[in-house]
Amino acid sequence: MSLSHSHSALALKSQLFSFARKNPFIAKKLHAQIIKSGFNQHDPFPKTLIDSYGKCGLLQDALKLFDSLPHRDHVAWATVLSACNLSNLPYKALSISRSILNEGLQPDHFVFSSLIKACANLGDGYIKQGKQLHARFLLSPYSEDDVVKSSLVDMYAKFELPDYGRAVFDSIFTLNSISWTAMISGYARSGRKVEALRLFRQSPFKNLYAWTALISGLVQSGNATDALYLFVEMRGEGVSIADPLVLSSVVGACANSAVWELGKQMHCVVITLGYESCLFISNALVDMYAKCSDLVAAKYIFCEMRRKDVVSWTSIIVGTAQHGLAEEALALYDDMVLAGVKPNEVTFVGLIYACSHVGLVSKGRALFKSMIGDFGIRPSLQHYTCLLDLFSRSGYLDEAENLIRTMPFKPDEPTWAALLSACKQHGNINMAVRIADSLLDLKPEDPSSYILLSNVYAGAGMWENVSKVRKLMVVKEVRKEPGYxxxxxxxxxxxxxxxxxxxxxxxxxxxxxxxxxxxxxxxxxxxxxxxxxxxxxxxxxxxxxxxxxxxxxxxxxxxxxxxxxxxxxxxxxxxxxxxxxxxxxxxxxxxxxxxxxxxxxxxxxxxxxxxxxxxx
DNA sequence: ATAGGGTTAG
Known part of the structure; x- marks a missing residue:
């Protein structure tokens, strides 16, 4: 066999792998051929195959192959982590890593960045783990690696801890567009708009990613108006807005500020740019019209959508429920289940909320049970709050109090306030005083809590408590925001x-x-x-x-x-x-x-x- | 082999 022949065979192989990364059938076929040729234990084939399986979406196969490896090294570890991250299963990435760490292998810089990304995607419940990883990284031989530092900046951005991110950002040797974007995003999504803008203006990389990070971050932190002005500026700068991500953010900005006219204009822009059938954007449009109280338009878009996912269904269900049309929202839920779309935790917030609006107590209770039993969703504080709302609105006050005292979450201020307001509404003064004491213990922040407390104590003739409430208000400097x-x-x-x-x-x-x-x-x-x-x-x-x-x-x-x-x-x-x-x-x-x-x-x-x- | 932007509730 000539040398050139084996070279061309190698070239062919690498080309095949690039196909396998996109096409699961080719990945499978290639795997079979490698087994046949007897090279399945030889580096780098198993790892390249794990990578291919991960990139074409066959995570199960990637994991199986990884488990069958006789010897796990850093490359295999990093590859399987990146496969987990790609399939959006960050929890799996952490659990695999726990077992490898137990075997005594220390992460390298590739492993660090993937692990940090997994933590970031898990959200702020994983702050502690994320900080531990940060510490481990600083003590490792890789502590100067800029890529890992960028992943840390991104992680702290997602945890909404931009000051931690900034410390890392300032330690980066060579800042690139990725590190700048991560830091801008960190400020924007925490609502630190002055710093976000200043950094953005300073950044040498004002590309589509940076603009989107800034605009979407501001939308997420409730600064929709700033986001809309920036979008106009972005357009003026000649950056292409023909992009589904930035468009869905801007539609979201219209939704959050309920600007119907501007929302309609954005809808026109979406159509003009040819993004009508983009799922993310249609979902944002359904939500936008619902939030602008134009349910007719919301429904029209929803019905015209070729593909509907759980977010599309949830948006229309929640939108319908929020306009007081509970029966219709519940009917939509049945349609959703019939269409084979699995509801998620947000869907149930909307549904139970719909029930509490019209006093459908047993239906709401059944939905809560079904959420746990049929769909395996662990109820969050929001779900308990919805259920509590359902009981207390309908006058089942004892059941409500029992729930608030036994649920597996510590009730927060709005939760106590909701129950208290129901007690007042139903004229149960004894219970109201009891609940008011629990609320007062929390030293509330919201001015409306103080109004409620003061009214309840005054209604019960407990004047010392009324003055206690007023004093606390002064101490905490509670002031009502100007209304507009x-x-x-x-x-x-x-x-x-x-x-x-x-x-x-x-x-x-x-x-x-x-x-x-x-x-x-x-x-x-x-x-x-x-x-x-x-x-x-x-x-x-x-x-x-x-x-x-x-x-x-x-x-x-x-x-x-x-x-x-x-x-x-x-x-x-x-x-x-x-x-x-x-x-x-x-x-x-x-x-x-x-x-x-x-x-x-x-x-x-x-x-x-x-x-x-x-x-x- | 590793790092950056998007939709639903509250």
Missing amino acids: SSIDLGKESQVFYAGEASQPMKDEILGLMRKLDEEMRKRGYVPDTSSVLHDMDQQEKERQLFWHSERLALAYGLLKAVPGTTIRIVKNLRVCGDCHTVLKLISTITSREIYVRDLKRYHHFKDGNCSCNDFW
């Missing part, structure tokens, strides 16, 4: 702050509000001042309520929107009880449909009723 509401009128949108009418149409707004107030009082409206935080006399409290921002926005909308159209308002805080009553009354008086999206819920007012069934 915005209204979307197609081409323009207007923002109103509580307590002040904006200059345009100030007199007309005040005139209309007075007229409506008069109408409401004729129908028996008495202002409910129990949600006013500060100590002041009754008249002053009523004046405060009168100037709540959603009322100003509504009056402006009634004056300026096309007659008969639905009025859409977005508020930064939760709607207070009095405004809720007022909005219901005004929907009757003016025969208008009003959508209000507040911090937590959706309210659709029509003919004197609200889709939230007066419980929020």
Whole structure:
């Protein structure tokens, strides 16, 4: 056999492996041939095969081959870890590594980066393990490796610990686009927008990845408006926006700020660029329309989707449930199961939430059981909170209290507050006082918790406790964030702050509000001042309520929107009880449909009723 | 053989 012949055989083999990395059938075939030729124990074949199996998605085969290796070295270890990461099974990567570490093998720099990535993907439940890996890396002979350092920066970014990431970032010898992007992402997703922007401006690598990291991070941390401005800037810089990742983030930004008009424009951009049938983007669009209270459009997109995954179904189910259409949400769930799509933990949050809206106690309980028994999902605190909400809203207060005291999670502030608010609603003063004490022990942060506590103690005549609540408020410097509401009128949108009418149409707004107030009082409206935080006399409290921002926005909308159209308002805080009553009354008086999206819920007012069934 | 950007709840 000539030398050139064996060379060409080698070249052929390496070409075959490159096919095998993309095609599982070729990978299998190649494996069979290597066994036949007797080379299956010879380096580098087993490892190259593990790599091929991992890259073409046959993780099971990769793992089997790895287990059959008589001798595991660093290369085999690193290869199998990268296969696990590719298949999105970071837990498997950690468990394999535990056993290898027990055998006494120490990680090299390749193993470190894959392990750190696995930890990062597991999320902030794995902070401790991640820090241990960091320590082990610093003590290893590889402690100067820049690639591992970049993976650490990324890990701390995903844990939302950007200061830890920054320390590592500053120790990198040669920064490249990957390290810069990881660090920018770390600041952005932790909501540290000043630092994120400063770093981005300094970075010599302003490519698509960096822009997407910045924009998506800001969306995730609730800075949707900044994200949208940056997207406009990105477009102006001539960076191509024809990319599914950045587009889905920007659609998400429209969803989170509930800007319907802009959302529709983004939808047009998506169509123009040819991404209508991209699953991720369609999912984001369904969610966007639902969050902008346009369920018709959300459903239309959902129905037109060729492929629907669990996120698509969950988005439409949650969207439907949040608009008070519980029966429809439950019917969609049945369709989902019939379509063979397996629900996940988020789906059940939406479903149980839907049940609690309409008092379907036994259905909700059954869903909770089915989630555990049929789908093997371990309930999280959110699930218990939903179940608790279901019991307490429907007046099953004892069952609710039993649940909150026996569930395997420590109840947090919103959980106690939800139960307390239900006790108050159902007039169970004894229990309310008991629950209030538990809430007070937590030293709450949220101003609404203090309002609730103060009302409960005052209702029970426990004045010492009322003053204790007030003192704690002063100590903790609890202050209500200024409320504002915005209204979307197609081409323009207007923002109103509580307590002040904006200059345009100030007199007309005040005139209309007075007229409506008069109408409401004729129908028996008495202002409910129990949600006013500060100590002041009754008249002053009523004046405060009168100037709540959603009322100003509504009056402006009634004056300026096309007659008969639905009025859409977005508020930064939760709607207070009095405004809720007022909005219901005004929907009757003016025969208008009003959508209000507040911090937590959706309210659709029509003919004197609200889709939230007066419980929020 | 290793490191960077995306969708659903709260």
